[in-house]
Amino acid sequence: MDTIKTVVYDILKNAIHAAIAAGELSIAEVPDIPFSPTKTPEHGDIATPIALGLAKQARMAPRNIAEKIVARIDLDSHPAISKIDIAGAGFINIHFSDEWLYDTLRTIAATQSVYGTCDKGAGKHLQVEFVSANPTGPLNIVSGRAAAVGDTLVNLLNAIGYKAIREYYVNDAGGQVEKLGESIDVRYRQALGEEDLEIPEGGYQGEYLQEFAQTIVEAEGDTYLQLGTDERVSHFRDTGIAHILAQQKTALERFGVNFDVWSSEKAIRDSGKPEETLELFREKEYLYEAEGATWFRMTDFGDDKDCVVIRSNGEYTYFVPDTAYHRDKFDRGFTTVIDLLGPDHQGHITRLKNFVKALGMPDDWLEMSIIQQVNLVNAEGERLDMSKRRGQFFTLDLLIDELAEAVGEQFAVDVARYFFLMRANNSHLDFNMELAITHASENPVFYIQYAHARCCSIFEQGNEQGIAPKPIDEVSLKRLTEPIEYELIRKLADFPSVVLLSAEAREAHRIPHYLHELAGIFHPYYNQHRVLDTSDMEKTDARLILVQSVQTVLKNGLTLLGISAPTSM
RNA sequence: GCGCCUAUAGCUCAAUUGGAUAGAGCAACGGACUUCUAAUCCGUAGGUUGCAGGUUCGAUUCCUGCUAGGCGUGCCA
Numbered sequence: 001m002d003t004i005k006t007v008v009y010d011i012l013k014n015a016i017h018a019a020i021a022a023g024e025l026s027i028a029e030v031p032d033i034p035f036s037p038t039k040t041p042e043h044g045d046i047a048t049p050i051a052l053g054l055a056k057q058a059r060m061a062p063r064n065i066a067e068k069i070v071a072r073i074d075l076d077s078h079p080a081i082s083k084i085d086i087a088g089a090g091f092i093n094i095h096f097s098d099e100w101l102y103d104t105l106r107t108i109a110a111t112q113s114v115y116g117t118c119d120k121g122a123g124k125h126l127q128v129e130f131v132s133a134n135p136t137g138p139l140n141i142v143s144g145r146a147a148a149v150g151d152t153l154v155n156l157l158n159a160i161g162y163k164a165i166r167e168y169y170v171n172d173a174g175g176q177v178e179k180l181g182e183s184i185d186v187r188y189r190q191a192l193g194e195e196d197l198e199i200p201e202g203g204y205q206g207e208y209l210q211e212f213a214q215t216i217v218e219a220e221g222d223t224y225l226q227l228g229t230d231e232r233v234s235h236f237r238d239t240g241i242a243h244i245l246a247q248q249k250t251a252l253e254r255f256g257v258n259f260d261v262w263s264s265e266k267a268i269r270d271s272g273k274p275e276e277t278l279e280l281f282r283e284k285e286y287l288y289e290a291e292g293a294t295w296f297r298m299t300d301f302g303d304d305k306d307c308v309v310i311r312s313n314g315e316y317t318y319f320v321p322d323t324a325y326h327r328d329k330f331d332r333g334f335t336t337v338i339d340l341l342g343p344d345h346q347g348h349i350t351r352l353k354n355f356v357k358a359l360g361m362p363d364d365w366l367e368m369s370i371i372q373q374v375n376l377v378n379a380e381g382e383r384l385d386m387s388k389r390r391g392q393f394f395t396l397d398l399l400i401d402e403l404a405e406a407v408g409e410q411f412a413v414d415v416a417r418y419f420f421l422m423r424a425n426n427s428h429l430d431f432n433m434e435l436a437i438t439h440a441s442e443n444p445v446f447y448i449q450y451a452h453a454r455c456c457s458i459f460e461q462g463n464e465q466g467i468a469p470k471p472i473d474e475v476s477l478k479r480l481t482e483p484i485e486y487e488l489i490r491k492l493a494d495f496p497s498v499v500l501l502s503a504e505a506r507e508a509h510r511i512p513h514y515l516h517e518l519a520g521i522f523h524p525y526y527n528q529h530r531v532l533d534t535s536d537m538e539k540t541d542a543r544l545i546l547v548q549s550v551q552t553v554l555k556n557g558l559t560l561l562g563i564s565a566p567t568s569m
Numbered sequence: 570g571c572g573c574c575u576a577u578a579g580c581u582c583a584a585u586u587g588g589a590u591a592g593a594g595c596a597a598c599g600g601a602c603u604u605c606u607a608a609u610c611c612g613u614a615g616g617u618u619g620c621a622g623g624u625u626c627g628a629u630u631c632c633u634g635c636u637a638g639g640c641g642u643g644c645c646a
Contacts, residue, residue: 036585039592049588055626062626088589089626134646176646202645265646293644304571304642311644318646346573346641372574373639423582426574428639430581442608444594450608461605494585501585513583516593527601527610547605569608 004080004103005046008094009033011081012048015072024068025058037494041483044083044093045100045490051090062090101486102477104493108549109472116499116556121162127329128154130340130371131252132169135241136180136204139251142342144396145429146371148420148562149508150340151257155560156503156511165260169325172241173266174318179203180244181237185229187213188236192222212243251397256413256562263328265321273324274316277359278309286358301354323355330361337366338506340425343373369506374420374429403436411446414563418445421561422512444516448554449566451519451526455551456567458531462544467532469544479542484525488546491518495553499560508561515557522550 012033019025031053035046051066058065066086075081083095108115130150133143150166157164171177183203190197191213199205216224216239224232252259268274278294281287286297292312296319299306309320329337341348349368356366376394396416403412415436422444423429436443462468480489495514502510531543555565 034588036588039589043589047589049627052588052626091589136646171646174646179645291644295644308644313644315644317644322646343574343640345646348641348646349573370574370640427582428575432581442595446608447594450606454606454609458605465605497585505586509583510585513593520593523609524611526605527607530605532605569606 004096004100005035007078007080008035008046011073011078012050012069012092015069016050016054018072019068022072025054025060025065027054027058029057037490037497038093041486041490043087043091044085044095046096047091047093049091051086051092055090066090066092098478101480101489101493104489105477105545105549106472108492108552109545112552113556113559115552116495116560117159117161118496118500119161120500121157121160121503124162124335125333126157126162126164126336126338127167127332127334128157128164128338128340129167129169129329131248131257132171133248133342134171134176135244135248136176137206137244138208138395138397139248141374141376141394141396141399141431142371144255144399144416145374145420146340146342147252147255147257147396148417149371149425152417152421152508152511152561153338153340153503153506155562156499156508159560160500160503162503166258167261167263168259169263169265170241170245171265172245173264173269173321175202175315177237177241178233180240181233181235183209184213184236184240185233188216188224188232191217192225208244209240212240251395254400254413255396256417263325265325268321268325268328269316271324271328273328274320277324277327278320281309281358284358296355296358298351298354301357303350303354307351319351319355322352323359326352326356326361326366327359330356330359330365336364339366339368340371341368343370346370367506369425371425372428374431376431376433399431399433402433406436410564414449415443415445417562418443418512421508424507424509444512445563446569447523448512448515448519448558449564450569451522452551452554452558452565453567453569454522454526455547455554458544458547462532465532465534467534467537467540467544469548470541472545475541475545476538477542477545479539480546482525482529484521484528485543485546488518488521488525488550491521492549492553495557511557511560515554515561518550518553518557522554 013030016025016027016030020027020030031050033048033050034053035048038044038047051062051069054060054065055062063086070084070086070092073084075084080097080100081094082097085093085095087093128150130146130153131139131143133139139147154164154166179200179202182200183205186197186199186203187209191210224235227235278287281296286300287309288295288297293308294310295306296309297306307319308317310316326337339352349370353363353366353368357363376399400409400412400416403415406412407415419431419436420429459469480486498510498514502508529543531540531547533540558565
């Protein structure tokens with residue numbers, strides 16, 4: 001299958017060179033030959049616009065070039081190709097023989113759960129860091145989107161042969177968590193009856209801290225009042241981080257996302273790496289003192305402003321431990337590191353990349369992209385505010401709770417993951433709760449899952465009638481003669497390249513779209529053509545092979561997305 | 570002010586990275602269950618790809634300038 005592409009590639013390349021050698025084409029350099037799947041079967045199975053691309057260099061009409069190339073191909077010596085023709089402005093359309101279709105089915109049957117994977121990325125270690133929410137509150141919906149996207153991205157990368165891991169960076173040091181400690185302290189004292197206390201500026205207002213403080217009071221009473229304020233706040237900070245982190249982990253596990261590594265900012269700070277990093281910058285003369293602070297010459301890297309790294313109060317800004325953390329990632333030997341950031345971190349991308357560049361790491365070592373915001377929309381189309389600081393937000397857990405009420409726990413996770421994954425990372429996502437709940441039956445994820453369930457149902461039905469699928473070698477695949485069967489197999493054959501391109505582009509949303517298209521061919525097929533037909537067992541056997549293949553690809557695709565493939569619905 | 574992202578059917582989004590007639594779902598309208606699950610299918614309708622230029626065989630895609638929206642631009646993280 002994919003091998004047939006390389007075969008075709010070589011055939012065309014040789015033909016072009018032969019034409020040049022014969023003096024029919026004057027081309028100095030033969031560019032890479034692009035292929036694309038065709039939109040309609042009339043255009044063959046794959047097509048290339050190479051003749052169009054060569055037109056200028058060869059000073060010849062594209063159709064003429066195509067003719068010269070095609071004339072140099074001896075079809076008889078290539079049984080995999082049934083026909084090559086020239087169409088439109090000069091497209092070369094390649095039609096595969098039926099044997100290619102059968103090979104697709106044989107490959108799926110032979111490879112099963114690993115169909116779609118490849119080893120292109122073998123030997124390379126990748127790390128994807130995502131979610132990395134502050135341990136100051138429950139995960140919100142944007143974190144849910146990041147979790148779904150990051151998790152799937154790692155699945156995709158591993159599917160094409162990389163060794164990729166999931167990492168979560170816990171910001172358990174710095175100003176934010178100090179505010180957390182102070183906020184819990186206020187809630188604690190309020191729970192013990194103190195009045196006239198306010199959550200400090202920049203603190204956390206959410207009810208979850210009131211609940212947490214209440215559990216402390218219930219378990220341990222007022223014992224902490226004996227401590228000094230600083231001591232108490234730092235105690236609450238530490239227990240608060242642990243408590244919230246545990247909640248976040250639980251929410252992620254419920255969502256089917258399990259991180260391989262949890263990194264701690266505090267651990268980075270304690271390791272001395274921030275100092276080492278600053279020392280490296282100092283040696284390279286990237287630092288200077290001004291206005292009581294220490295600055296990094298970001299302008300040397302094309303930015304319009306320099307950037308404070310040590311504040312006048314002596315504390316590091318966020319960038320110091322973060323840069324040290326990335327240096328740590330580099331030392332751990334990752335070939336490439338991918339950071340998925342929240343929508344309010346755009347300013348980070350260029351700056352952190354510059355810091356990393358200043359450390360001497362290759363430009364393309366660090367990839368950063370933004371997971372855009374999610375707007376939760378209610379029935380009236382109003383947007384809910386999800387700011388953590390104002391304590392008014394919609395958590396990932398709450399989202400799944402609400403969905404689960406309508407469709408059950410497993411489907412709730414499936415639906416949420418699918419919705420988060422179906423859009424490109426950099427486009428905003430309107431998550432319409434009402435639609436997801438009240439119109440659950442029209443949800444695209446059910447459409448795909450239903451297709452899978454239907455496949456399973458056919459086998460179950462066959463089982464009752466004593467019809468079992470035969471090994472593919474014993475089946476006459478020639479009995480697959482319907483155009484829609486041809487279309488289905490073509491679609492199945494696309495799967496590996498969809499996975500590959502999706503992983504390489506870091507665009508997980510292509511998988512949901514692909515699966516939806518596949519289901520969109522299978523459902524009509526199911527309606528129009530009966531699979532189990534005791535009057536024609538040979539045809540039945542062939543169709544069972546096809547259904548098995550569809551089932552396998554649907555399941556493999558859904559698994560990449562972390563979505564279940566139910567056997568019945 | 571500067572920077573990043575976005576603008577495609579009434580709505581939400583695709584378009585294999587510059588290719589052939591721009592595709593799906595929802596919403597609308599008309600049909601199909603005594604046959605492997607109707608969470609399905611068949612059909613109809615829906616477009617000056619925000620606007621104006623440019624690059625070339627060819628532009629939703631690349632460049633320039635506008636317009637509109639989102640975000641960023643802290644000695645917060």
